[in-house]
Amino acid sequence: MSNVALEVKDLVKSFSLDGATIHAVDNVSFQVKSGEFVALVGPSGSGKTTMLSILAALLAPTSGQVLIDGQDLAQMDEKRRVKLRREKIGFTFQSNNLIPFLTAQENVEFMLRLNGQANKAGRMRSAEILARLGLNDRLHNLPAQLSGGQQQRVAIARALIHNPAVVLADEPTASLDTERAFQVVETFARLVHENNRAGIMVTHDLRMCQYVDRVLQMQDGKLVRVYETKDEIMGLAMETVKH
Amino acid sequence: MKNILLAFYLALKEVFRNKGRFLLVSLVIALITLLVLFIAALGEGLANGNRQYIANLDAQLIVFLEKSDFIIPSSRLETNTARTVRRVDGVADAGPIYTSNTEIVSLQEPLKVSMLGAEPGRPGMPEILEGREFRGGEARETVIDRGVAIRSGIKVGDEIEIRSTQGTDDQFFTLEVVGLVDGQSYAFQPTIFVPVTTWEKIRPQSEADLNSDTPYPNIIAVKLEDPGQIELVKARLLANVPNIEVADIDTTINNVPGYSAQQGTVQTQGFFTLLIGVLVIGGFFQIQILQKVPQIGVLKAIGSSNGVVGWAAVIQIVVVTAIGVAIGGGLTYVFSLFLPATIPFVFDGVRSIAAVILLLLIGPFGGLVSIIYAVRIEPLKALRLG
Numbered sequence: 001m002s003n004v005a006l007e008v009k010d011l012v013k014s015f016s017l018d019g020a021t022i023h024a025v026d027n028v029s030f031q032v033k034s035g036e037f038v039a040l041v042g043p044s045g046s047g048k049t050t051m052l053s054i055l056a057a058l059l060a061p062t063s064g065q066v067l068i069d070g071q072d073l074a075q076m077d078e079k080r081r082v083k084l085r086r087e088k089i090g091f092t093f094q095s096n097n098l099i100p101f102l103t104a105q106e107n108v109e110f111m112l113r114l115n116g117q118a119n120k121a122g123r124m125r126s127a128e129i130l131a132r133l134g135l136n137d138r139l140h141n142l143p144a145q146l147s148g149g150q151q152q153r154v155a156i157a158r159a160l161i162h163n164p165a166v167v168l169a170d171e172p173t174a175s176l177d178t179e180r181a182f183q184v185v186e187t188f189a190r191l192v193h194e195n196n197r198a199g200i201m202v203t204h205d206l207r208m209c210q211y212v213d214r215v216l217q218m219q220d221g222k223l224v225r226v227y228e229t230k231d232e233i234m235g236l237a238m239e240t241v242k243h
Numbered sequence: 244m245k246n247i248l249l250a251f252y253l254a255l256k257e258v259f260r261n262k263g264r265f266l267l268v269s270l271v272i273a274l275i276t277l278l279v280l281f282i283a284a285l286g287e288g289l290a291n292g293n294r295q296y297i298a299n300l301d302a303q304l305i306v307f308l309e310k311s312d313f314i315i316p317s318s319r320l321e322t323n324t325a326r327t328v329r330r331v332d333g334v335a336d337a338g339p340i341y342t343s344n345t346e347i348v349s350l351q352e353p354l355k356v357s358m359l360g361a362e363p364g365r366p367g368m369p370e371i372l373e374g375r376e377f378r379g380g381e382a383r384e385t386v387i388d389r390g391v392a393i394r395s396g397i398k399v400g401d402e403i404e405i406r407s408t409q410g411t412d413d414q415f416f417t418l419e420v421v422g423l424v425d426g427q428s429y430a431f432q433p434t435i436f437v438p439v440t441t442w443e444k445i446r447p448q449s450e451a452d453l454n455s456d457t458p459y460p461n462i463i464a465v466k467l468e469d470p471g472q473i474e475l476v477k478a479r480l481l482a483n484v485p486n487i488e489v490a491d492i493d494t495t496i497n498n499v500p501g502y503s504a505q506q507g508t509v510q511t512q513g514f515f516t517l518l519i520g521v522l523v524i525g526g527f528f529q530i531q532i533l534q535k536v537p538q539i540g541v542l543k544a545i546g547s548s549n550g551v552v553g554w555a556a557v558i559q560i561v562v563v564t565a566i567g568v569a570i571g572g573g574l575t576y577v578f579s580l581f582l583p584a585t586i587p588f589v590f591d592g593v594r595s596i597a598a599v600i601l602l603l604l605i606g607p608f609g610g611l612v613s614i615i616y617a618v619r620i621e622p623l624k625a626l627r628l629g
Binding site for chain 1: 256260546548622
């Protein structure tokens with residue numbers, strides 16, 4: 001862990017609803033370093049998804065700064081934000097993750113195509129990363145021919161193939177059974193660490209926090225607590241199991 | 244350029260991997276194409292049947308009797324009008340044309356034909372394709388349209404018998420076929436040409452007409468020395484020849500009885516078929532885009548530009564439409580091979596080409612709403628709908 005890949009400073013996102021102002025994200029600041037895997041947790045309506053949307057350059061903040069690899073999102077026009085998403089960010093979503101008419105390998109290679117890196121070496125790299133995720137016999141399968149866990153692993157490969165600075169995961173285990181959910185998050189964590197990327201995972205499922213380096217807990221738009229030590233994090237994860 | 248290549252990649256992969264679904268839409272477009280081309284070809288055939296003789300005249304102006312409203316059957320000119328017309332400055336030649344209908348009865352199935360009287364070598368008499376022109380005077384000779392020859396099996400050298408009702412009696416006349424001309428349909432019927440004096444003798448006529456031997460031409464076809472001086476010569480004709488009105492070829496065709504109404508009907512049918520095509524294609528692609536909202540959201544979220552998404556939609560619509568039009572064109576051609584000769588079906592000409600171009604355009608036009616919708620989908624949909 002060394003460089004700061006993602007820095008959030010005094011971030012505020014407000015919406016107007018029936019004349020009232022709602023602070024979906026309320027003055028939040030944190031940093032994520034390269035090689036660090038962070039979980040963003042909190043109850044529904046706590047502002048996790050809004051935060052992730054801002055970090056993904058999909059939503060503009062009301063005030064504050066988001067720096068990805070040193071670049072300030074607030075200073076960018078839409079064209080540059082699209083370029084940033086393409087080059088600096090890797091994504092996995094809850095579901096509908098993959099392009100249904102592309103095979104597993106084509107889905108992964110698509111990120112390389114977007115970045116003008118679709119060549120023989122890229123093809124080899126995509127096959128290699130999918131093989132590492134245990135999908136070497138599924139390269140030419142369409143998403144519909146893959147299980148939910150396999151689809152998520154393909155999405156993880158796609159999120160990492162172009163060496164982004166930041167990898168964002170929006171509830172990656174939401175549609176998976178427990179066993180597959182653990183496998184997916186463990187794989188995700190391993191690849192984030194191995195590739196020295198900054199990983200942020202939004203999750204409801206606190207059990208998944210056992211694989212992360214830090215947990216940011218949000219409530220009512222505010223960052224209310226940060227779990228940093230292994231004990232604290234494991235305590236949080238185990239607490240859910242007990243309940 | 245990178246955007247276009249990516250768009251091609253996405254569009255073609257999706258079509259290829261969902262062949263069944265897209266082929267189904269292509270087949271719907273093919274059926275619309277079949278209908279549109281069929282209507283266009285019928286329109287062309289009907290138009291030809293009505294106007295072919297007039298359109299192929301070696302003339303630029305047509306002289307009618309004054310106040311005949313450019314309607315050929317309503318016009319009956321003085322016999323010496325053609326000579327007067329020929330003396331007008333700028334007129335290269337003028338040929339009187341006499342029209343009527345008759346029936347060839349010497350066939351297994353009687354064949355109704357237009358019988359036209361014309362002077363050999365003058366405007367109004369078409370170029371001979373096979374055989375020779377008829378002699379003048381009262382020669383019982385005829386030159387027939389190839390349409391008559393094809394439908395009846397009549398050859399040059401054969402004799403035909405025609406029936407004309409004169410007064411209250413049916414009269415039968417025998418004519419020797421001395422030549423063939425091509426593509427001279429008039430008033431939806433193939434034509435036979437006869438010398439003017441013969442025409443006057445054998446044409447169907449009323450009791451009153453039987454007392455006269457003088458043939459009166461319906462119209463006079465005028466060939467100009469300089470076809471670029473239509474308006475000038477027209478003005479001279481109107482100034483120098485009494486009791487006439489003058490029209491160019493297009494006006495004459497548009498005033499052929501029933502022509503405009505018929506073409507208007509056919510064009511309206513074609514227009515509504517195209518409109519249905521636009522709605523069908525638009526509806527299909529709109530539904531497809533609605534189904535793909537999360538997918539498009541993901542594409543945008545991971546860094547695809549609006550250009551890639553928009554072009555992919557356009558390319559997909561164009562490909563599916565082109566395949567449909569190609570299948571439809573092929574089907575129309577195959578159908579045309581099995582149509583009887585009596586159906587006026589002309590599968591060429593400007594109208595068919597225009598129909599194909601319009602069919603290719605209705606895809607992108609019909610899909611316009613869905614393309615705009617696709618471009619406007621927010622990448623946030625990937626998170627919110629995910």
